[in-house]
Amino acid sequence: MSAALTLQGAQVLWPEGPEVRDLTIADGRVTDAPTGRGVDLSGYMILPGIVDIHGDGFERHLAPRRGAMKDVDQGLIATEAELAANGITTATLAQFYSWEGGMRGPEFAEKVFAGLATIRPQVDTDLLVQLRFEIPMLNDYAAVEEMIARHAIPYVVFNDHLPHEELSKGKRPPRLTGQALRIGRNPEKHLAFMQDLHARMPEVEPALDALSARLIAAGVRLGSHDEATAAARARNRARGIHIAEFPETLAAAEAARAGGDSIIMGAPNLVRGGSHKGNASALEMAAMGLIDALASDYHYPSLKRAAFLLADGGVCDLAAAWRLISLGPARILGLEDRGELRPGLRADLTVIDPASRRIMATMAGGRISYMNGAVAARFMGL
CATH class of the missing domain: 2.30.40.10 (Urease, subunit C, domain 1)
Known part of the structure; x- marks a missing residue:
């Protein structure tokens, strides 16, 4: 009370x-x-209070070392303590459903969602969830839709992290062996699995159209991750996907703004002065008015730091900067009872x-x- x-x-x-x-x-x-x-x-x-719209920093509490994934409940409680210590009052935990397996596989996603249901009554921070679904997983479309309905997941973001360039050339993707061994999979079988997913990419567009329509009808909020082109943003907007999460280029971000879509960027990108992958700079995008919300991404302290950095640097006043980590994300998530x-x-x-x-x-x-x-x-x- x-x-x-x-x-x-x-x-x-x-x-x-x-x-x-x-x-x-x-x-x-x-x-x-x-x-x-x-x-x-x-x-x-x-x-x-800070509203974090996307963060996977909780993973380090669930598996501080390889294979140490036994006690999800206690890891989530530790996550909540870190969130609160960083001024975060609402947190969206971004959980993968991915071909990558391990902590990003569907089995682990089930453990996280079950753990959240157990610990929510024990904590004060409002813990929400986002499911990050890898769209090449055509055989899992029905299973992921069932998972979303069963756990009442309100927010789904579509990803595609397959190394298509290497796979299309018949090359072995970098770090494949380490990735496979980390999740307990034979490297050759892991490569064959990735190749099969890549080969079926022509089937993904129509399947994603249908899945998006069904999720929207069920009231699920949809986002897309790492769009690189204006055309990609237009295709996703046509599907009813109106959240552009971490656009990789200014062209994609400008297309999102022109289409009235919500734009989310990572606070660590802004704090460090640029993307660690060489993508669009969040600081430059903020100066151009191309950001509606900042997310913790992988580092919870960066949210507060990003807001003060924008204000100190004269990009905007503190009220406008703080809206990017409070009211902005709350509105994108449809949370009308918080953010100010x-x-x-x-x-x-x-x-x-x-x-x-x-x-x-x-x-x-x-x-x-x-x-x-x-x-x-x-x-x-x-």
Whole structure:
């Protein structure tokens, strides 16, 4: 049960801009009337809780070493603790359904979804899920559709990570042997499996058309990953796929913007100053107004860092930068009850030391999910 509190003296990022004004919380929501116990947070900032729209950083908690994938539940609880410590109040865990096997295979996806159902009542962070489906897996279309329905998965992103260039030339893809051995598969059988998938690519387009139509009819939100061309974005838009996740080129991003699609880029790309794969720069795209939301991708701390980097660099003010990690992703996900601090919405917030930019406390739905140091002492009245 969440407490009734009035957070006093902090600079709060309201929808209309930052202002030192009391923030009141009751019954898990922001209210417009003073209530409950007062907590002095003068000298700190209060910002909307971060909404992570795509992240696979949870994998390192589920398998810190090769083969150590026994206790998914405890790994997910550890993930939630890291999310909260980074100001994240809603997290979308991006789980693969891939020919790559191992942690990216369908069997492991089942374990993750079952684990999430078990631990959700034990944690405060809202843990959502995204299924990343590898579209060359034609024999699995029925199975993945059944999995999506059974686990009520609200968000599916289509991927294609097959090394088509090497396979089309009859070459052995790089790192194939290590990849096969890591998942316990004979390298030659793994290569033959990939070759079979590649050979059937002409069948994928019509199959994907039909699958997309059925998922949309079932109310599933659809996205596409790593589009490189405007034509690829147009094809996916025609299928009803209106989320462009990590477009690889400016041409693909500009096509998404022209078509009214939502554009997501990785916060680590922006923080490091460019893509580690040589794709389009998130910083350049942000300056051009081509980003609707930033995602943690593989590194949860990068979300907060990216927002402050944009503001410090003069690309936009902090309110606009923070929207890319709060209101922007919430709206893409269809979550109308969060993303900003406004009476009636969920009390999702993070308290930040403006000097160090350190997360001092996080509240999700009015419940404390993380707290440390001097802010903890103030809440305790010490």
